[in-house]
Amino acid sequence: MTTHAARTGLILFAVYLLFYGGFVGINAFAPQLMAITPVAGINLAILYGFALILVALILALLYGFLCRPVRDDSSKD
Amino acid sequence: MIYEPSAVAVIAFFAFVAATMGLSFYLGGKAKSSQGYFAAHGEIPWFINGIAFAGDYLSAASFLGICGMIAFYGYDGFLYSIGYLAGWIVALFVVAEPLKRLGKFTFADALDAKFQSRGIKLAVGVSTLAVSIFYLIPQMVGAGVLIQPLLGFPHWVGVVLVGAVVIYIVVSAGMVSTTYVQFLKGSLLVLFSGILTWMILQRGFSTGEDVGYAFRTLGPYASAQVDEELQAATGESLLPLDGEWESSPYLRTRDESTGGVTTWRVEPAGDDEVLLREAQTLIKTDDGKTLVNGLPKGTKAGEPELHPVGQLAELPGGVTKTGPVGPLQFFRTLQESEVILWSSEPIRGPDGVTTVYYQKPTAGSEVLRPGRHPAFAGLQSGQIIDKVNFLSLMLALFCGTASLPHILIRYYTVKDEAAARKSTIVGIGSIGLFYILTLYLGLGAMTSGALDPTSSNMAAPLLAKSINEWLFAIISAIAFTTVLGTVSGLILASAGAVTHDLVSNVFRVELNDYEKVRVAKIASVFVGAIAIVLGILFEKMNVSYLVGWAFSVAASANLPALVMLLFWKRTTRQGIIAAVVVGMVSSLAWILLSGDTFSKVYGLPAEDALVPFSQPGIVTIPLGFLTLVLVSLMTPAPADEALAEEAAREA
Numbered sequence: 001m002t003t004h005a006a007r008t009g010l011i012l013f014a015v016y017l018l019f020y021g022g023f024v025g026i027n028a029f030a031p032q033l034m035a036i037t038p039v040a041g042i043n044l045a046i047l048y049g050f051a052l053i054l055v056a057l058i059l060a061l062l063y064g065f066l067c068r069p070v071r072d073d074s075s076k077d
Numbered sequence: 078m079i080y081e082p083s084a085v086a087v088i089a090f091f092a093f094v095a096a097t098m099g100l101s102f103y104l105g106g107k108a109k110s111s112q113g114y115f116a117a118h119g120e121i122p123w124f125i126n127g128i129a130f131a132g133d134y135l136s137a138a139s140f141l142g143i144c145g146m147i148a149f150y151g152y153d154g155f156l157y158s159i160g161y162l163a164g165w166i167v168a169l170f171v172v173a174e175p176l177k178r179l180g181k182f183t184f185a186d187a188l189d190a191k192f193q194s195r196g197i198k199l200a201v202g203v204s205t206l207a208v209s210i211f212y213l214i215p216q217m218v219g220a221g222v223l224i225q226p227l228l229g230f231p232h233w234v235g236v237v238l239v240g241a242v243v244i245y246i247v248v249s250a251g252m253v254s255t256t257y258v259q260f261l262k263g264s265l266l267v268l269f270s271g272i273l274t275w276m277i278l279q280r281g282f283s284t285g286e287d288v289g290y291a292f293r294t295l296g297p298y299a300s301a302q303v304d305e306e307l308q309a310a311t312g313e314s315l316l317p318l319d320g321e322w323e324s325s326p327y328l329r330t331r332d333e334s335t336g337g338v339t340t341w342r343v344e345p346a347g348d349d350e351v352l353l354r355e356a357q358t359l360i361k362t363d364d365g366k367t368l369v370n371g372l373p374k375g376t377k378a379g380e381p382e383l384h385p386v387g388q389l390a391e392l393p394g395g396v397t398k399t400g401p402v403g404p405l406q407f408f409r410t411l412q413e414s415e416v417i418l419w420s421s422e423p424i425r426g427p428d429g430v431t432t433v434y435y436q437k438p439t440a441g442s443e444v445l446r447p448g449r450h451p452a453f454a455g456l457q458s459g460q461i462i463d464k465v466n467f468l469s470l471m472l473a474l475f476c477g478t479a480s481l482p483h484i485l486i487r488y489y490t491v492k493d494e495a496a497a498r499k500s501t502i503v504g505i506g507s508i509g510l511f512y513i514l515t516l517y518l519g520l521g522a523m524t525s526g527a528l529d530p531t532s533s534n535m536a537a538p539l540l541a542k543s544i545n546e547w548l549f550a551i552i553s554a555i556a557f558t559t560v561l562g563t564v565s566g567l568i569l570a571s572a573g574a575v576t577h578d579l580v581s582n583v584f585r586v587e588l589n590d591y592e593k594v595r596v597a598k599i600a601s602v603f604v605g606a607i608a609i610v611l612g613i614l615f616e617k618m619n620v621s622y623l624v625g626w627a628f629s630v631a632a633s634a635n636l637p638a639l640v641m642l643l644f645w646k647r648t649t650r651q652g653i654i655a656a657v658v659v660g661m662v663s664s665l666a667w668i669l670l671s672g673d674t675f676s677k678v679y680g681l682p683a684e685d686a687l688v689p690f691s692q693p694g695i696v697t698i699p700l701g702f703l704t705l706v707l708v709s710l711m712t713p714a715p716a717d718e719a720l721a722e723e724a725a726r727e728a
Contacts, residue, residue, distance in 0.1 A: 005498075009170035016166045023159070024471045027447055028464045031456045034446045041409040045152055045446045046516070052159050053509040056166055060502045063169065067498060 005067045012059045019055055023048050086227055089550035093558055094242060097258055102249060121253075123496040125260050126487060127503020132259025133483055134161070134508055135266055136212075136563040139515070140556055141219055142624070144540075145533030147519020148387065149418065151444035153453045154519055158512035160471050164478025165508065167636075169501040172479040175643050177488045177497040183570075184485045185578040188638055188657075191715065192650040195582060200657040202578030204634040205482040207661060208627055209571040210607065212481070213564060215623035217612025220560040222534045227553045233613045239557075240609035243564045247572070247601045252490055255565045262562040265555050267507050270514040273537075273552065276544050277521035281399040282410055284392055289526025290384035292417075292436060295341070297350040303328070307341065307353060320426040327424070327433065328353065331371065337381070338371025342435045356435040357383050357530065363429055383434065385539070387528035390438050391415040404517075411520060414441040418449075418523075419530050434530040444523070466690035470625065473694030477628030480635035483566035486573060564608065568601050575600040626668055629693050634661035637701030645709075652709030660701030667693035 026033050026048075034045040121129070139161065146154030179187040185201035217236050224235025246254055298306040304315055313330035316338065322329070328341045341353040360368045367374040372381040392399060393413035402410055418437045423430045443449070448457040452470070455463015478484060488497045522528060522536040527543035529535050538556060542549035576597040580586050588596060615623070637660060638653045668674060672683035673691040 005174065009174075013166060013170035016163070016170075020163050020166075020475065024468060027156075027456055028467055031446070031448060035442060037412070040405055041412060042405060043408075043412060043442065043445055046408055049152075049155055049159050049516075050513060053162050053513055056162055057506055057509050059166070060169055060505045064498060064502045067495075069495065 008063060008066050012063050016056065016059055020052060023052055083546060083550065085546050086550040086553055089547070090227060090554045090557060093554040094561075097261070097558060097561060098242065098245060100254060100257055100261070120492065121256050121490040123491050123500040124503055125256065126491050126496070126500035128263040128507055129256045129259035129490075130263070130484065130487055130500060130504030131267065131507040131511065132261070132263030132559075132562045133487060133566045134478075134504070134563075135263065135511055135559060136216055136219075136624070139511075140266065140559050141223070141534045141537060142215075143512075143515050144519045144522060144537040145535070146450060147516060148522035148528055148536035148540075149533045150450040151416075151418075151439075151520075151523070152447050152516075153450035155512075155516050156447060156453065156471070157474065158515050160474025161478065162505070162509050162512050163475050165501065165505045167476060168479040168484070169498070169505065171643070172485075172639060173488060173497045173501045174494040176485060176639075177491070177494045183573045183577050184482050184635065184639075185574065185582075187485075188642060188653055189582075191642070192653070194650045194654070195585075196654045197650060197657075198578045198582040200654045200661075201635070201638075202574040204630075204657050204661045205574035205578070206571055206604075207665070208480075208631045208634065209482055209567045209574075210604070210611070211623065211630060212483070212627035213567050213604075213608040214611045214615050215627075216560050216564045216567070217608050218615055218623070219534065220557070220564075221612060221616060222532070223538070223553065223556055223560065227538075227557070232616050236609055236612035239560055239564060240605050240612070243561055243568060244602055244605040246561065246565050247568045247605070248598045252486075252569060255562075255569055256487075256490055258558070258565060259562045262555065262558045263507060266559060267511050267514075269548075269551060269555055270511055270518060273541055273544070273548065274514050274517040274521070276548070277517055277540075278404065278407060279401045280544070281402045282389055282392055282414065282524055283398045284389045285397050287526075288388050288524070289386065292384070292386075292388075293355045294436075295353040297346040297352050300349050300351050303343065303351055303353070311339070313339065321424045322426050325424050325433075327356065336372060340370070340433060342433075354436045356433050358431050358433050359383060359531070360429055360431040383530055385527050386417070386419045386434070386530045387523050388417050388526050389414050389524050390417050407517065407520070408445065411441045411524075412445055415439070416441055416444050416523060418444070419528075421530065444520075462690050465695060466692050469690065469692035469695035472698060473625070473629040473632050473692060476632035476636045476694065476698055480631035480639070481627070482570040482574065482631075482635075483563070486570050487566075568604050568608070571604040572597040572600040575604075625692070629668065629697070630661060630664045632694055633664035633697035633701050636660075636698065637705050641702065641705050641709075645706075647709055647714055648705065649709040649712045649715055651712040652705040655708040656701045656705035659704040660697060663700055664693045664697040667697060 026044075034048075035043055037043050039047060139158075143154045143157050146157070176184075176187045179190040183202075184205060185198050188201050189197040217239060220239035221232035221235035224230050224238060225232055228235075230238070246258060295307065295310050296303075307328060307330060308315060311330050313332050316329040316331050318325070318327075318329065326343045328343060330339050330341070331337070332339070338358070340356040340358050342356045344352045344354060346352040358368075358370055362368060369381045369383055375381045391414055393410060399410055416439050418439050419434055420437050421432050421434045423432055439449075447453050453467060456467055487500075491497055491500055518537055518540060522540035525540050525543040527539045529539060538549055538553045541552040576588075576593055580596055581588055581593065634657050637656045641648045641656070642653065667688050668691075670687040671691040671693070672686035675681040675686045676683040
């Protein structure tokens with residue numbers, strides 16, 4: 001793994017860890033918040049839960065994009 | 078409930094098993110070398126491997142356990158979905174590529190790449206075996222649970238059948254066939270879960286009698302006249318309440334023409350008034366008979382049995398049927414409905430212990446938030462110990478995925494680090510989609526009127542049965558191949574640990590390529606046999622509970638060593654060995670001394686437990702890290718050690 005990929009991976013990992021930590025923290029210390037319905041009559045528990053799954057996929061795709069092989073144009077010379 | 082084997086289910090089941098074994102036989106010729114047997118020559122395309130990750134990962138616990146937990150307790154089961162999926166982030170961003178770069182066959186290869194130490198191979202080989210066997214038990218138990226209603230065989234036959242088929246798959250072709258079985262199973266599981274979800278949305282919700290047996294609610298009656306009112310309403314005679322019945326919240330009536338007994342749960346309903354809700358009872362009498370609601374349990378359809386459960390008491394706007402609903406409308410409607418959940422309690426009377434299954438009408442808004450399952454009830458209680466227990470579980474789920482040996486070995490089946498990365502992304506996509514569907518499946522089952530009140534594990538197949546017999550057959554067969562796939566992966570990981578880590582590297586037995594494969598196959602048969610025996614012995618254990626053990630032990634034993642090796646240059650050989658041993662032993666000891674194990678395994682009071690809460694991760698994962706740091710600092714740095722060894726050789 002290149003240093004670039006490793007650093008990118010750790011940054012994205014930290015982002016997700018914060019997001020996941022937020023979910024676990026709210027459930028543990030302010031569980032009543034999970035019952036509020038901020039959007040379209042859907043409660044925060046479902047919105048946050050689905051978001052955790054979707055954000056995992058988005059970050060994974062972003063990581064794949066950022067770590068894609070870069071074409072070496074110098075070979076054309 | 079009575080499960081009669083259906084011809085359609087049997088045909089679909091055997092077609093799946095035959096196709097799986099045929100595939101293994103066909104692919105058997107491709108794995109003659111140890112590289113082929115353990116790692117499929119590193120030639121599996123990344124997309125296939127990604128879906129195979131889903132096949133490996135979405136075990137019986139995911140499919141049967143989570144759907145069942147959601148169907149019986151609501152949102153709580155989805156917490157497992159979230160934790161299991163989040164664990165893949167650790168796998169992708171931290172573990173995947175270095176593991177591929179460092180290792181060849183097993184997880185121990187990667188940890189040992191820098192040190193070539195027999196101690197590391199031994200410690201990690203043993204931890205791989207321990208985690209794999211813990212993970213195998215619930216899969217085998219799940220197989221038995223599934224085969225009983227599907228084919229009508231006893232539990233042990235199901236376990237032996239799965240064991241035999243899996244041993245055949247693993248022995249015939251190793252990683253190549255295991256991968257394609259996983260691919261097949263992973264794709265079908267996600268596809269058919271999607272189809273089932275679509276059908277749930279098309280069916281919508283209903284409170285009518287089309288959704289299962291209509292349980293009666295009588296009253297409200299004045300408390301003082303409840304006995305007379307009940308007799309008048311039912312035309313049945315009141316039974317005397319002896320033993321624990323006397324102080325219980327139940328009344329019982331007997332239909333003199335049939336001998337059937339109805340049990341009524343008395344619930345307060347305002348000033349000196351009560352409601353009576355129909356309950357169900359199951360008793361195994363001392364002379365070995367099973368009575369359902371006072372009558373001998375039948376063996377054929379139409380004979381006495383527990384009624385299927387899972388209904389809505391009320392829909393928003395007072396309607397009785399919604400018609401098709403959209404994916405968001407599904408939750409909105411449920412949020413504003415009233416759901417009838419079911420619970421059970423034992424009551425000791427003169428005939429023995431009766432299990433009473435009773436209705437618990439619950440607001441939909443309560444069902445769609447965490448805190449109803451006993452394991453998560455502490456979230457609403459305000460007890461700090463319960464909150465720590467929850468944090469500990471969520472930490473173990475987050476850290477456990479990237480430490481499971483049967484997942485980690487899949488990184489060796491692709492050709493390079495980029496393929497490892499891409500296959501993990503595909504895995505996250507397919508596993509994430511499946512976990513989103515689990516919420517629809519579980520809640521769909523909760524309101525399907527088809528649940529067996531005695532077994533949450535059957536929720537998903539019974540949901541399918543409430544829609545269509547063919548769908549039931551296919552979903553059951555997929556659930557069965559789910560077990561087959563996961564068990565194959567686990568047996569292969571164990572065989573790799575025995576052959577490669579223990580026999581070749583620890584005991585230094587010289588093996589050529591052919592002999593390595595032979596030893597692995599013999600090891601597979603042994604591990605498979607152990608799994609069969611444990612699957613029979615642990616028949617009564619809760620499947621999800623056992624999976625929790627495996628995640629905690631894996632995260633505590635393996636993750637600290639793996640992460641520190643990658644990110645801390647001062648990590649020493651001794652540090653790794655100590656972290657693996659301390660993590661494994663401490664998490665196992667914590668589990669064995671916990672309240673959950675006291676009550677569920679030893680049958681002792683949970684209050685007598687020697688540790689304050691049941692989930693070990695929040696203590697034992699940091700303990701693994703701490704041990705590694707301390708031992709590494711107390712032992713020579715890797716460079717110094719290499720120099721010292723060189724000096725010793727020169728001397």
